[in-house]
Amino acid sequence: MEIFGSTFDDSVFLEARDRVSVALSSYNAKLCKPEWFCESxxxxxxxxxxxxxxxxxxxxxxxxxxxxQKALDAYSSCLEWIADNNLTIRRDVLEGMARCCTRLGQRDRALDLVDLLSKEASNTCHLISLLLLKVSIYQHFGDVRSKMSSLQQLCSMLPFNPWHWYSLGQTCLQLLESDRTTGPCSPQRFESVEEQSAEQQEEAAEMDEDKIWLKACTCFIRTRLLLRILRQQQSSFVLQRTESTLKTTDEVLQRLNPKETTLQALTEVVSEDLIPEKMREDYQDGESLASVCLQSFRGRWWNKILLTGVLETDGCQHQTQTDTES
Structure with a gap:
Protein backbone atom coordinates (compact mmCIF):
# COMPACT_ATOMS: atom_id res chain seq x y z
CA MET A 1 0.00 0.00 0.00
CA GLU A 2 1.40 3.37 -0.98
CA ILE A 3 1.66 6.06 1.65
CA PHE A 4 -0.31 9.13 0.73
CA GLY A 5 2.02 11.73 -0.77
CA SER A 6 4.93 9.30 -1.33
CA THR A 7 4.56 9.17 -5.13
CA PHE A 8 5.01 11.90 -7.72
CA ASP A 9 3.33 12.55 -11.00
CA ASP A 10 5.66 11.92 -13.97
CA SER A 11 4.83 15.36 -15.34
CA VAL A 12 6.85 16.90 -12.51
CA PHE A 13 10.08 15.61 -14.11
CA LEU A 14 9.30 16.55 -17.69
CA GLU A 15 11.35 19.31 -19.30
CA ALA A 16 9.64 22.65 -19.53
CA ARG A 17 8.58 23.76 -22.98
CA ASP A 18 10.58 26.49 -24.59
CA ARG A 19 9.04 29.78 -23.68
CA VAL A 20 8.47 32.31 -26.41
CA SER A 21 9.73 35.71 -25.39
CA VAL A 22 7.33 38.55 -26.06
CA ALA A 23 8.73 42.00 -26.58
CA LEU A 24 6.96 44.56 -24.42
CA SER A 25 5.93 47.80 -25.99
CA SER A 26 7.49 50.92 -24.53
CA TYR A 27 5.53 52.62 -21.76
CA ASN A 28 5.90 56.20 -20.65
CA ALA A 29 4.59 56.84 -17.16
CA LYS A 30 2.51 59.95 -16.68
CA LEU A 31 4.26 62.47 -14.44
CA CYS A 32 2.10 64.78 -12.35
CA LYS A 33 3.20 67.82 -10.40
CA PRO A 34 2.27 68.05 -6.71
CA GLU A 35 -1.35 69.16 -6.31
CA TRP A 36 -1.82 69.23 -10.08
CA PHE A 37 -5.55 68.86 -9.54
CA CYS A 38 -5.74 72.31 -7.95
CA GLU A 39 -4.82 74.06 -11.18
CA SER A 40 -7.62 75.61 -13.19
CA GLN A 69 -16.99 73.79 3.35
CA LYS A 70 -14.56 73.73 0.44
CA ALA A 71 -14.33 69.94 0.76
CA LEU A 72 -18.13 69.61 0.78
CA ASP A 73 -18.40 71.68 -2.42
CA ALA A 74 -15.73 69.57 -4.13
CA TYR A 75 -17.34 66.29 -3.07
CA SER A 76 -20.75 67.52 -4.28
CA SER A 77 -19.25 68.32 -7.70
CA CYS A 78 -17.46 64.96 -7.73
CA LEU A 79 -20.75 63.14 -7.15
CA GLU A 80 -22.09 64.44 -10.46
CA TRP A 81 -19.30 62.76 -12.43
CA ILE A 82 -19.25 59.33 -10.76
CA ALA A 83 -20.38 56.49 -13.01
CA ASP A 84 -23.48 54.60 -11.89
CA ASN A 85 -21.52 51.34 -11.53
CA ASN A 86 -18.71 52.91 -9.44
CA LEU A 87 -20.33 52.24 -6.08
CA THR A 88 -17.08 52.22 -4.11
CA ILE A 89 -16.15 55.82 -4.97
CA ARG A 90 -19.77 56.90 -4.57
CA ARG A 91 -19.89 55.54 -1.01
CA ASP A 92 -16.54 57.12 -0.22
CA VAL A 93 -17.70 60.53 -1.45
CA LEU A 94 -21.06 60.33 0.33
CA GLU A 95 -19.33 59.44 3.59
CA GLY A 96 -16.92 62.35 3.09
CA MET A 97 -19.87 64.68 2.55
CA ALA A 98 -21.57 63.41 5.71
CA ARG A 99 -18.44 64.01 7.77
CA CYS A 100 -18.06 67.51 6.33
CA CYS A 101 -21.70 68.31 7.12
CA THR A 102 -21.10 67.10 10.66
CA ARG A 103 -18.12 69.40 11.15
CA LEU A 104 -20.13 72.29 9.65
CA GLY A 105 -23.00 71.70 12.09
CA GLN A 106 -25.43 70.50 9.42
CA ARG A 107 -26.88 67.61 11.42
CA ASP A 108 -30.00 66.90 9.38
CA ARG A 109 -28.13 66.87 6.08
CA ALA A 110 -25.48 64.57 7.52
CA LEU A 111 -28.15 62.11 8.67
CA ASP A 112 -29.91 62.32 5.29
CA LEU A 113 -26.64 61.26 3.66
CA VAL A 114 -26.40 58.42 6.17
CA ASP A 115 -29.90 57.27 5.19
CA LEU A 116 -28.84 57.33 1.54
CA LEU A 117 -25.79 55.21 2.33
CA SER A 118 -27.89 52.74 4.31
CA LYS A 119 -30.10 52.07 1.28
CA GLU A 120 -27.03 51.14 -0.76
CA ALA A 121 -25.40 48.90 1.87
CA SER A 122 -24.97 45.38 0.48
CA ASN A 123 -22.54 43.62 2.83
CA THR A 124 -21.34 43.65 6.42
CA CYS A 125 -18.39 45.94 5.66
CA HIS A 126 -20.81 48.59 4.40
CA LEU A 127 -23.03 48.26 7.46
CA ILE A 128 -20.11 48.44 9.90
CA SER A 129 -18.77 51.57 8.19
CA LEU A 130 -22.25 53.06 8.30
CA LEU A 131 -22.63 52.41 12.02
CA LEU A 132 -19.21 53.90 12.77
CA LEU A 133 -20.21 56.98 10.78
CA LYS A 134 -23.42 57.29 12.81
CA VAL A 135 -21.47 57.02 16.06
CA SER A 136 -19.17 59.88 15.02
CA ILE A 137 -22.13 62.08 13.99
CA TYR A 138 -24.10 61.45 17.17
CA GLN A 139 -21.02 62.00 19.29
CA HIS A 140 -20.33 65.34 17.61
CA PHE A 141 -23.86 66.59 18.28
CA GLY A 142 -24.12 65.13 21.79
CA ASP A 143 -26.95 62.73 20.90
CA VAL A 144 -25.95 60.15 23.50
CA ARG A 145 -28.98 57.89 23.20
CA SER A 146 -28.76 57.51 19.43
CA LYS A 147 -25.02 56.92 19.73
CA MET A 148 -25.79 54.20 22.27
CA SER A 149 -28.22 52.54 19.85
CA SER A 150 -25.62 52.47 17.04
CA LEU A 151 -22.95 51.06 19.37
CA GLN A 152 -25.33 48.29 20.40
CA GLN A 153 -25.75 47.41 16.73
CA LEU A 154 -21.95 47.32 16.37
CA CYS A 155 -21.66 45.03 19.39
CA SER A 156 -24.26 42.73 17.84
CA MET A 157 -22.42 42.65 14.50
CA LEU A 158 -18.92 42.36 16.00
CA PRO A 159 -19.52 40.69 19.37
CA PHE A 160 -15.84 39.93 19.95
CA ASN A 161 -14.53 43.46 19.41
CA PRO A 162 -13.71 44.77 22.91
CA TRP A 163 -13.41 48.40 21.81
CA HIS A 164 -17.05 48.67 20.75
CA TRP A 165 -18.09 47.22 24.10
CA TYR A 166 -15.81 49.67 25.89
CA SER A 167 -17.27 52.61 23.92
CA LEU A 168 -20.79 51.42 24.71
CA GLY A 169 -19.93 51.23 28.41
CA GLN A 170 -18.47 54.75 28.36
CA THR A 171 -21.62 55.98 26.61
CA CYS A 172 -23.76 54.42 29.35
CA LEU A 173 -21.68 56.26 31.95
CA GLN A 174 -22.15 59.50 30.04
CA LEU A 175 -25.89 58.90 29.93
CA LEU A 176 -25.99 58.22 33.67
CA GLU A 177 -24.17 61.46 34.40
CA SER A 178 -26.35 63.53 32.06
CA ASP A 179 -29.58 62.09 33.52
CA ARG A 180 -28.45 62.95 37.05
CA THR A 181 -27.60 66.53 36.16
CA THR A 182 -30.36 67.40 33.69
CA GLY A 183 -32.97 64.68 34.23
CA PRO A 184 -34.16 62.12 31.67
CA CYS A 185 -34.48 63.44 28.14
CA SER A 186 -36.30 62.02 25.17
CA PRO A 187 -34.38 60.63 22.21
CA GLN A 188 -33.60 63.26 19.57
CA ARG A 189 -33.70 61.69 16.12
CA PHE A 190 -33.83 57.99 15.32
CA GLU A 191 -32.91 56.61 11.95
CA SER A 192 -35.19 54.70 9.61
CA VAL A 193 -32.92 51.64 9.26
CA GLU A 194 -35.26 48.65 9.34
CA GLU A 195 -33.21 46.43 11.60
CA GLN A 196 -32.97 49.15 14.28
CA SER A 197 -36.48 50.53 14.56
CA ALA A 198 -38.01 47.77 16.67
CA GLU A 199 -35.14 47.74 19.13
CA GLN A 200 -35.19 51.52 19.48
CA GLN A 201 -38.87 51.48 20.41
CA GLU A 202 -38.11 48.94 23.14
CA GLU A 203 -35.17 50.97 24.38
CA ALA A 204 -37.31 54.05 24.88
CA ALA A 205 -38.99 52.27 27.79
CA GLU A 206 -35.67 51.06 29.23
CA MET A 207 -33.84 54.30 29.86
CA ASP A 208 -34.28 54.43 33.63
CA GLU A 209 -31.14 54.83 35.70
CA ASP A 210 -31.00 51.30 37.11
CA LYS A 211 -31.15 49.64 33.68
CA ILE A 212 -28.54 51.97 32.21
CA TRP A 213 -26.30 51.21 35.20
CA LEU A 214 -26.80 47.48 34.64
CA LYS A 215 -25.98 47.84 30.94
CA ALA A 216 -22.79 49.76 31.84
CA CYS A 217 -21.71 46.95 34.18
CA THR A 218 -22.42 44.40 31.45
CA CYS A 219 -20.36 46.27 28.86
CA PHE A 220 -17.30 46.68 31.07
CA ILE A 221 -17.40 43.05 32.21
CA ARG A 222 -17.58 41.92 28.57
CA THR A 223 -14.73 44.31 27.70
CA ARG A 224 -12.56 42.89 30.47
CA LEU A 225 -13.18 39.30 29.40
CA LEU A 226 -12.36 40.00 25.75
CA LEU A 227 -9.23 42.01 26.50
CA ARG A 228 -7.88 39.28 28.78
CA ILE A 229 -8.26 36.81 25.91
CA LEU A 230 -6.65 39.11 23.36
CA ARG A 231 -3.65 40.18 25.44
CA GLN A 232 -2.25 36.64 25.29
CA GLN A 233 -1.49 37.28 21.60
CA GLN A 234 -0.32 40.89 21.90
CA SER A 235 2.94 42.71 22.48
CA SER A 236 4.54 46.16 22.32
CA PHE A 237 2.28 49.24 22.24
CA VAL A 238 -0.78 47.13 21.43
CA LEU A 239 -0.37 45.26 24.69
CA GLN A 240 0.24 48.53 26.53
CA ARG A 241 -3.05 49.91 25.25
CA THR A 242 -4.85 46.75 26.32
CA GLU A 243 -3.32 46.83 29.80
CA SER A 244 -4.22 50.50 30.20
CA THR A 245 -7.82 49.85 29.15
CA LEU A 246 -8.05 46.87 31.50
CA LYS A 247 -6.92 49.07 34.38
CA THR A 248 -9.50 51.72 33.48
CA THR A 249 -12.21 49.06 33.17
CA ASP A 250 -11.44 47.70 36.64
CA GLU A 251 -11.57 51.21 38.09
CA VAL A 252 -14.94 51.91 36.45
CA LEU A 253 -16.41 48.65 37.76
CA GLN A 254 -15.26 49.56 41.26
CA ARG A 255 -16.99 52.91 40.93
CA LEU A 256 -20.18 51.31 39.59
CA ASN A 257 -20.04 49.14 42.72
CA PRO A 258 -22.10 46.06 41.75
CA LYS A 259 -22.53 43.25 44.27
CA GLU A 260 -20.35 40.17 43.93
CA THR A 261 -23.41 38.10 43.02
CA THR A 262 -24.24 40.58 40.27
CA LEU A 263 -20.70 40.36 38.88
CA GLN A 264 -20.88 36.58 38.82
CA ALA A 265 -24.30 36.50 37.17
CA LEU A 266 -23.36 39.02 34.48
CA THR A 267 -20.02 37.31 33.81
CA GLU A 268 -21.79 34.00 33.30
CA VAL A 269 -24.23 35.49 30.78
CA VAL A 270 -21.73 37.47 28.67
CA SER A 271 -19.10 34.72 28.59
CA GLU A 272 -21.37 32.00 27.18
CA ASP A 273 -20.21 32.57 23.59
CA LEU A 274 -16.50 33.10 24.31
CA ILE A 275 -15.44 29.85 22.68
CA PRO A 276 -12.32 29.96 20.44
CA GLU A 277 -14.00 28.17 17.53
CA LYS A 278 -17.05 30.44 17.67
CA MET A 279 -14.91 33.55 17.95
CA ARG A 280 -13.09 32.63 14.72
CA GLU A 281 -16.19 31.72 12.72
CA ASP A 282 -18.55 34.53 13.70
CA TYR A 283 -19.54 37.09 11.05
CA GLN A 284 -16.85 37.47 8.42
CA ASP A 285 -16.21 40.92 6.96
CA GLY A 286 -17.73 41.40 3.54
CA GLU A 287 -20.45 38.78 3.98
CA SER A 288 -23.66 39.53 2.15
CA LEU A 289 -26.35 41.10 4.33
CA ALA A 290 -28.90 38.70 2.86
CA SER A 291 -27.08 35.77 4.48
CA VAL A 292 -26.49 37.44 7.85
CA CYS A 293 -29.07 36.84 10.55
CA LEU A 294 -28.36 39.31 13.34
CA GLN A 295 -29.90 39.10 16.75
CA SER A 296 -30.61 42.44 18.34
CA PHE A 297 -28.69 43.50 21.42
CA ARG A 298 -31.82 42.88 23.48
CA GLY A 299 -32.39 39.41 22.07
CA ARG A 300 -28.79 38.30 22.35
CA TRP A 301 -27.84 39.57 25.83
CA TRP A 302 -30.26 41.95 27.47
CA ASN A 303 -33.21 39.58 27.92
CA LYS A 304 -30.90 36.97 29.48
CA ILE A 305 -29.47 39.57 31.83
CA LEU A 306 -32.91 40.70 32.98
CA LEU A 307 -33.88 37.08 33.61
CA THR A 308 -31.04 36.76 36.14
CA GLY A 309 -32.95 39.13 38.44
CA VAL A 310 -29.82 41.13 39.30
CA LEU A 311 -31.77 44.40 39.28
CA GLU A 312 -34.05 43.16 42.02
CA THR A 313 -31.20 41.74 44.13
CA ASP A 314 -28.82 44.67 43.66
CA GLY A 315 -31.55 47.31 43.90
CA CYS A 316 -30.31 50.88 44.01
CA GLN A 317 -27.22 50.09 46.07
CA HIS A 318 -25.03 51.28 43.20
CA GLN A 319 -26.24 54.85 43.68
CA THR A 320 -24.49 55.24 47.01
CA GLN A 321 -20.93 55.23 45.71
CA THR A 322 -21.48 56.84 42.31
CA ASP A 323 -23.54 59.68 43.77
CA THR A 324 -20.97 60.52 46.41
CA GLU A 325 -18.23 60.72 43.77
CA SER A 326 -20.18 62.87 41.29
Missing part, protein backbone atom coordinates in the same frame (compact mmCIF):
# COMPACT_ATOMS: atom_id res chain seq x y z
CA UNK A 41 -6.51 73.71 -16.30
CA UNK A 42 -7.09 70.35 -14.55
CA UNK A 43 -10.75 70.51 -15.58
CA UNK A 44 -9.97 71.20 -19.23
CA UNK A 45 -11.00 67.71 -20.27
CA UNK A 46 -14.08 65.94 -21.56
CA UNK A 47 -13.26 62.72 -19.67
CA UNK A 48 -15.78 62.22 -16.82
CA UNK A 49 -13.33 59.99 -14.96
CA UNK A 50 -10.65 62.70 -14.97
CA UNK A 51 -13.13 65.29 -13.67
CA UNK A 52 -14.20 62.86 -10.94
CA UNK A 53 -10.57 62.43 -9.87
CA UNK A 54 -9.94 66.17 -9.82
CA UNK A 55 -12.92 66.97 -7.59
CA UNK A 56 -12.25 63.94 -5.35
CA UNK A 57 -8.61 64.92 -4.82
CA UNK A 58 -9.61 68.52 -4.16
CA UNK A 59 -12.11 67.40 -1.55
CA UNK A 60 -9.61 65.10 0.16
CA UNK A 61 -7.00 67.88 0.28
CA UNK A 62 -9.49 70.37 1.69
CA UNK A 63 -10.45 67.92 4.46
CA UNK A 64 -6.80 67.49 5.33
CA UNK A 65 -6.43 71.28 5.48
CA UNK A 66 -9.50 71.60 7.70
CA UNK A 67 -11.58 73.51 5.15
CA UNK A 68 -14.75 71.43 5.35
Missing amino acids: TALDTDDPLEKQKVFKFRGDLAVRQGNH
Whole structure:
Protein backbone atom coordinates (compact mmCIF):
# COMPACT_ATOMS: atom_id res chain seq x y z
CA MET A 1 0.00 0.00 0.00
CA GLU A 2 1.40 3.37 -0.98
CA ILE A 3 1.66 6.06 1.65
CA PHE A 4 -0.31 9.13 0.73
CA GLY A 5 2.02 11.73 -0.77
CA SER A 6 4.93 9.30 -1.33
CA THR A 7 4.56 9.17 -5.13
CA PHE A 8 5.01 11.90 -7.72
CA ASP A 9 3.33 12.55 -11.00
CA ASP A 10 5.66 11.92 -13.97
CA SER A 11 4.83 15.36 -15.34
CA VAL A 12 6.85 16.90 -12.51
CA PHE A 13 10.08 15.61 -14.11
CA LEU A 14 9.30 16.55 -17.69
CA GLU A 15 11.35 19.31 -19.30
CA ALA A 16 9.64 22.65 -19.53
CA ARG A 17 8.58 23.76 -22.98
CA ASP A 18 10.58 26.49 -24.59
CA ARG A 19 9.04 29.78 -23.68
CA VAL A 20 8.47 32.31 -26.41
CA SER A 21 9.73 35.71 -25.39
CA VAL A 22 7.33 38.55 -26.06
CA ALA A 23 8.73 42.00 -26.58
CA LEU A 24 6.96 44.56 -24.42
CA SER A 25 5.93 47.80 -25.99
CA SER A 26 7.49 50.92 -24.53
CA TYR A 27 5.53 52.62 -21.76
CA ASN A 28 5.90 56.20 -20.65
CA ALA A 29 4.59 56.84 -17.16
CA LYS A 30 2.51 59.95 -16.68
CA LEU A 31 4.26 62.47 -14.44
CA CYS A 32 2.10 64.78 -12.35
CA LYS A 33 3.20 67.82 -10.40
CA PRO A 34 2.27 68.05 -6.71
CA GLU A 35 -1.35 69.16 -6.31
CA TRP A 36 -1.82 69.23 -10.08
CA PHE A 37 -5.55 68.86 -9.54
CA CYS A 38 -5.74 72.31 -7.95
CA GLU A 39 -4.82 74.06 -11.18
CA SER A 40 -7.62 75.61 -13.19
CA THR A 41 -6.51 73.71 -16.30
CA ALA A 42 -7.09 70.35 -14.55
CA LEU A 43 -10.75 70.51 -15.58
CA ASP A 44 -9.97 71.20 -19.23
CA THR A 45 -11.00 67.71 -20.27
CA ASP A 46 -14.08 65.94 -21.56
CA ASP A 47 -13.26 62.72 -19.67
CA PRO A 48 -15.78 62.22 -16.82
CA LEU A 49 -13.33 59.99 -14.96
CA GLU A 50 -10.65 62.70 -14.97
CA LYS A 51 -13.13 65.29 -13.67
CA GLN A 52 -14.20 62.86 -10.94
CA LYS A 53 -10.57 62.43 -9.87
CA VAL A 54 -9.94 66.17 -9.82
CA PHE A 55 -12.92 66.97 -7.59
CA LYS A 56 -12.25 63.94 -5.35
CA PHE A 57 -8.61 64.92 -4.82
CA ARG A 58 -9.61 68.52 -4.16
CA GLY A 59 -12.11 67.40 -1.55
CA ASP A 60 -9.61 65.10 0.16
CA LEU A 61 -7.00 67.88 0.28
CA ALA A 62 -9.49 70.37 1.69
CA VAL A 63 -10.45 67.92 4.46
CA ARG A 64 -6.80 67.49 5.33
CA GLN A 65 -6.43 71.28 5.48
CA GLY A 66 -9.50 71.60 7.70
CA ASN A 67 -11.58 73.51 5.15
CA HIS A 68 -14.75 71.43 5.35
CA GLN A 69 -16.99 73.79 3.35
CA LYS A 70 -14.56 73.73 0.44
CA ALA A 71 -14.33 69.94 0.76
CA LEU A 72 -18.13 69.61 0.78
CA ASP A 73 -18.40 71.68 -2.42
CA ALA A 74 -15.73 69.57 -4.13
CA TYR A 75 -17.34 66.29 -3.07
CA SER A 76 -20.75 67.52 -4.28
CA SER A 77 -19.25 68.32 -7.70
CA CYS A 78 -17.46 64.96 -7.73
CA LEU A 79 -20.75 63.14 -7.15
CA GLU A 80 -22.09 64.44 -10.46
CA TRP A 81 -19.30 62.76 -12.43
CA ILE A 82 -19.25 59.33 -10.76
CA ALA A 83 -20.38 56.49 -13.01
CA ASP A 84 -23.48 54.60 -11.89
CA ASN A 85 -21.52 51.34 -11.53
CA ASN A 86 -18.71 52.91 -9.44
CA LEU A 87 -20.33 52.24 -6.08
CA THR A 88 -17.08 52.22 -4.11
CA ILE A 89 -16.15 55.82 -4.97
CA ARG A 90 -19.77 56.90 -4.57
CA ARG A 91 -19.89 55.54 -1.01
CA ASP A 92 -16.54 57.12 -0.22
CA VAL A 93 -17.70 60.53 -1.45
CA LEU A 94 -21.06 60.33 0.33
CA GLU A 95 -19.33 59.44 3.59
CA GLY A 96 -16.92 62.35 3.09
CA MET A 97 -19.87 64.68 2.55
CA ALA A 98 -21.57 63.41 5.71
CA ARG A 99 -18.44 64.01 7.77
CA CYS A 100 -18.06 67.51 6.33
CA CYS A 101 -21.70 68.31 7.12
CA THR A 102 -21.10 67.10 10.66
CA ARG A 103 -18.12 69.40 11.15
CA LEU A 104 -20.13 72.29 9.65
CA GLY A 105 -23.00 71.70 12.09
CA GLN A 106 -25.43 70.50 9.42
CA ARG A 107 -26.88 67.61 11.42
CA ASP A 108 -30.00 66.90 9.38
CA ARG A 109 -28.13 66.87 6.08
CA ALA A 110 -25.48 64.57 7.52
CA LEU A 111 -28.15 62.11 8.67
CA ASP A 112 -29.91 62.32 5.29
CA LEU A 113 -26.64 61.26 3.66
CA VAL A 114 -26.40 58.42 6.17
CA ASP A 115 -29.90 57.27 5.19
CA LEU A 116 -28.84 57.33 1.54
CA LEU A 117 -25.79 55.21 2.33
CA SER A 118 -27.89 52.74 4.31
CA LYS A 119 -30.10 52.07 1.28
CA GLU A 120 -27.03 51.14 -0.76
CA ALA A 121 -25.40 48.90 1.87
CA SER A 122 -24.97 45.38 0.48
CA ASN A 123 -22.54 43.62 2.83
CA THR A 124 -21.34 43.65 6.42
CA CYS A 125 -18.39 45.94 5.66
CA HIS A 126 -20.81 48.59 4.40
CA LEU A 127 -23.03 48.26 7.46
CA ILE A 128 -20.11 48.44 9.90
CA SER A 129 -18.77 51.57 8.19
CA LEU A 130 -22.25 53.06 8.30
CA LEU A 131 -22.63 52.41 12.02
CA LEU A 132 -19.21 53.90 12.77
CA LEU A 133 -20.21 56.98 10.78
CA LYS A 134 -23.42 57.29 12.81
CA VAL A 135 -21.47 57.02 16.06
CA SER A 136 -19.17 59.88 15.02
CA ILE A 137 -22.13 62.08 13.99
CA TYR A 138 -24.10 61.45 17.17
CA GLN A 139 -21.02 62.00 19.29
CA HIS A 140 -20.33 65.34 17.61
CA PHE A 141 -23.86 66.59 18.28
CA GLY A 142 -24.12 65.13 21.79
CA ASP A 143 -26.95 62.73 20.90
CA VAL A 144 -25.95 60.15 23.50
CA ARG A 145 -28.98 57.89 23.20
CA SER A 146 -28.76 57.51 19.43
CA LYS A 147 -25.02 56.92 19.73
CA MET A 148 -25.79 54.20 22.27
CA SER A 149 -28.22 52.54 19.85
CA SER A 150 -25.62 52.47 17.04
CA LEU A 151 -22.95 51.06 19.37
CA GLN A 152 -25.33 48.29 20.40
CA GLN A 153 -25.75 47.41 16.73
CA LEU A 154 -21.95 47.32 16.37
CA CYS A 155 -21.66 45.03 19.39
CA SER A 156 -24.26 42.73 17.84
CA MET A 157 -22.42 42.65 14.50
CA LEU A 158 -18.92 42.36 16.00
CA PRO A 159 -19.52 40.69 19.37
CA PHE A 160 -15.84 39.93 19.95
CA ASN A 161 -14.53 43.46 19.41
CA PRO A 162 -13.71 44.77 22.91
CA TRP A 163 -13.41 48.40 21.81
CA HIS A 164 -17.05 48.67 20.75
CA TRP A 165 -18.09 47.22 24.10
CA TYR A 166 -15.81 49.67 25.89
CA SER A 167 -17.27 52.61 23.92
CA LEU A 168 -20.79 51.42 24.71
CA GLY A 169 -19.93 51.23 28.41
CA GLN A 170 -18.47 54.75 28.36
CA THR A 171 -21.62 55.98 26.61
CA CYS A 172 -23.76 54.42 29.35
CA LEU A 173 -21.68 56.26 31.95
CA GLN A 174 -22.15 59.50 30.04
CA LEU A 175 -25.89 58.90 29.93
CA LEU A 176 -25.99 58.22 33.67
CA GLU A 177 -24.17 61.46 34.40
CA SER A 178 -26.35 63.53 32.06
CA ASP A 179 -29.58 62.09 33.52
CA ARG A 180 -28.45 62.95 37.05
CA THR A 181 -27.60 66.53 36.16
CA THR A 182 -30.36 67.40 33.69
CA GLY A 183 -32.97 64.68 34.23
CA PRO A 184 -34.16 62.12 31.67
CA CYS A 185 -34.48 63.44 28.14
CA SER A 186 -36.30 62.02 25.17
CA PRO A 187 -34.38 60.63 22.21
CA GLN A 188 -33.60 63.26 19.57
CA ARG A 189 -33.70 61.69 16.12
CA PHE A 190 -33.83 57.99 15.32
CA GLU A 191 -32.91 56.61 11.95
CA SER A 192 -35.19 54.70 9.61
CA VAL A 193 -32.92 51.64 9.26
CA GLU A 194 -35.26 48.65 9.34
CA GLU A 195 -33.21 46.43 11.60
CA GLN A 196 -32.97 49.15 14.28
CA SER A 197 -36.48 50.53 14.56
CA ALA A 198 -38.01 47.77 16.67
CA GLU A 199 -35.14 47.74 19.13
CA GLN A 200 -35.19 51.52 19.48
CA GLN A 201 -38.87 51.48 20.41
CA GLU A 202 -38.11 48.94 23.14
CA GLU A 203 -35.17 50.97 24.38
CA ALA A 204 -37.31 54.05 24.88
CA ALA A 205 -38.99 52.27 27.79
CA GLU A 206 -35.67 51.06 29.23
CA MET A 207 -33.84 54.30 29.86
CA ASP A 208 -34.28 54.43 33.63
CA GLU A 209 -31.14 54.83 35.70
CA ASP A 210 -31.00 51.30 37.11
CA LYS A 211 -31.15 49.64 33.68
CA ILE A 212 -28.54 51.97 32.21
CA TRP A 213 -26.30 51.21 35.20
CA LEU A 214 -26.80 47.48 34.64
CA LYS A 215 -25.98 47.84 30.94
CA ALA A 216 -22.79 49.76 31.84
CA CYS A 217 -21.71 46.95 34.18
CA THR A 218 -22.42 44.40 31.45
CA CYS A 219 -20.36 46.27 28.86
CA PHE A 220 -17.30 46.68 31.07
CA ILE A 221 -17.40 43.05 32.21
CA ARG A 222 -17.58 41.92 28.57
CA THR A 223 -14.73 44.31 27.70
CA ARG A 224 -12.56 42.89 30.47
CA LEU A 225 -13.18 39.30 29.40
CA LEU A 226 -12.36 40.00 25.75
CA LEU A 227 -9.23 42.01 26.50
CA ARG A 228 -7.88 39.28 28.78
CA ILE A 229 -8.26 36.81 25.91
CA LEU A 230 -6.65 39.11 23.36
CA ARG A 231 -3.65 40.18 25.44
CA GLN A 232 -2.25 36.64 25.29
CA GLN A 233 -1.49 37.28 21.60
CA GLN A 234 -0.32 40.89 21.90
CA SER A 235 2.94 42.71 22.48
CA SER A 236 4.54 46.16 22.32
CA PHE A 237 2.28 49.24 22.24
CA VAL A 238 -0.78 47.13 21.43
CA LEU A 239 -0.37 45.26 24.69
CA GLN A 240 0.24 48.53 26.53
CA ARG A 241 -3.05 49.91 25.25
CA THR A 242 -4.85 46.75 26.32
CA GLU A 243 -3.32 46.83 29.80
CA SER A 244 -4.22 50.50 30.20
CA THR A 245 -7.82 49.85 29.15
CA LEU A 246 -8.05 46.87 31.50
CA LYS A 247 -6.92 49.07 34.38
CA THR A 248 -9.50 51.72 33.48
CA THR A 249 -12.21 49.06 33.17
CA ASP A 250 -11.44 47.70 36.64
CA GLU A 251 -11.57 51.21 38.09
CA VAL A 252 -14.94 51.91 36.45
CA LEU A 253 -16.41 48.65 37.76
CA GLN A 254 -15.26 49.56 41.26
CA ARG A 255 -16.99 52.91 40.93
CA LEU A 256 -20.18 51.31 39.59
CA ASN A 257 -20.04 49.14 42.72
CA PRO A 258 -22.10 46.06 41.75
CA LYS A 259 -22.53 43.25 44.27
CA GLU A 260 -20.35 40.17 43.93
CA THR A 261 -23.41 38.10 43.02
CA THR A 262 -24.24 40.58 40.27
CA LEU A 263 -20.70 40.36 38.88
CA GLN A 264 -20.88 36.58 38.82
CA ALA A 265 -24.30 36.50 37.17
CA LEU A 266 -23.36 39.02 34.48
CA THR A 267 -20.02 37.31 33.81
CA GLU A 268 -21.79 34.00 33.30
CA VAL A 269 -24.23 35.49 30.78
CA VAL A 270 -21.73 37.47 28.67
CA SER A 271 -19.10 34.72 28.59
CA GLU A 272 -21.37 32.00 27.18
CA ASP A 273 -20.21 32.57 23.59
CA LEU A 274 -16.50 33.10 24.31
CA ILE A 275 -15.44 29.85 22.68
CA PRO A 276 -12.32 29.96 20.44
CA GLU A 277 -14.00 28.17 17.53
CA LYS A 278 -17.05 30.44 17.67
CA MET A 279 -14.91 33.55 17.95
CA ARG A 280 -13.09 32.63 14.72
CA GLU A 281 -16.19 31.72 12.72
CA ASP A 282 -18.55 34.53 13.70
CA TYR A 283 -19.54 37.09 11.05
CA GLN A 284 -16.85 37.47 8.42
CA ASP A 285 -16.21 40.92 6.96
CA GLY A 286 -17.73 41.40 3.54
CA GLU A 287 -20.45 38.78 3.98
CA SER A 288 -23.66 39.53 2.15
CA LEU A 289 -26.35 41.10 4.33
CA ALA A 290 -28.90 38.70 2.86
CA SER A 291 -27.08 35.77 4.48
CA VAL A 292 -26.49 37.44 7.85
CA CYS A 293 -29.07 36.84 10.55
CA LEU A 294 -28.36 39.31 13.34
CA GLN A 295 -29.90 39.10 16.75
CA SER A 296 -30.61 42.44 18.34
CA PHE A 297 -28.69 43.50 21.42
CA ARG A 298 -31.82 42.88 23.48
CA GLY A 299 -32.39 39.41 22.07
CA ARG A 300 -28.79 38.30 22.35
CA TRP A 301 -27.84 39.57 25.83
CA TRP A 302 -30.26 41.95 27.47
CA ASN A 303 -33.21 39.58 27.92
CA LYS A 304 -30.90 36.97 29.48
CA ILE A 305 -29.47 39.57 31.83
CA LEU A 306 -32.91 40.70 32.98
CA LEU A 307 -33.88 37.08 33.61
CA THR A 308 -31.04 36.76 36.14
CA GLY A 309 -32.95 39.13 38.44
CA VAL A 310 -29.82 41.13 39.30
CA LEU A 311 -31.77 44.40 39.28
CA GLU A 312 -34.05 43.16 42.02
CA THR A 313 -31.20 41.74 44.13
CA ASP A 314 -28.82 44.67 43.66
CA GLY A 315 -31.55 47.31 43.90
CA CYS A 316 -30.31 50.88 44.01
CA GLN A 317 -27.22 50.09 46.07
CA HIS A 318 -25.03 51.28 43.20
CA GLN A 319 -26.24 54.85 43.68
CA THR A 320 -24.49 55.24 47.01
CA GLN A 321 -20.93 55.23 45.71
CA THR A 322 -21.48 56.84 42.31
CA ASP A 323 -23.54 59.68 43.77
CA THR A 324 -20.97 60.52 46.41
CA GLU A 325 -18.23 60.72 43.77
CA SER A 326 -20.18 62.87 41.29
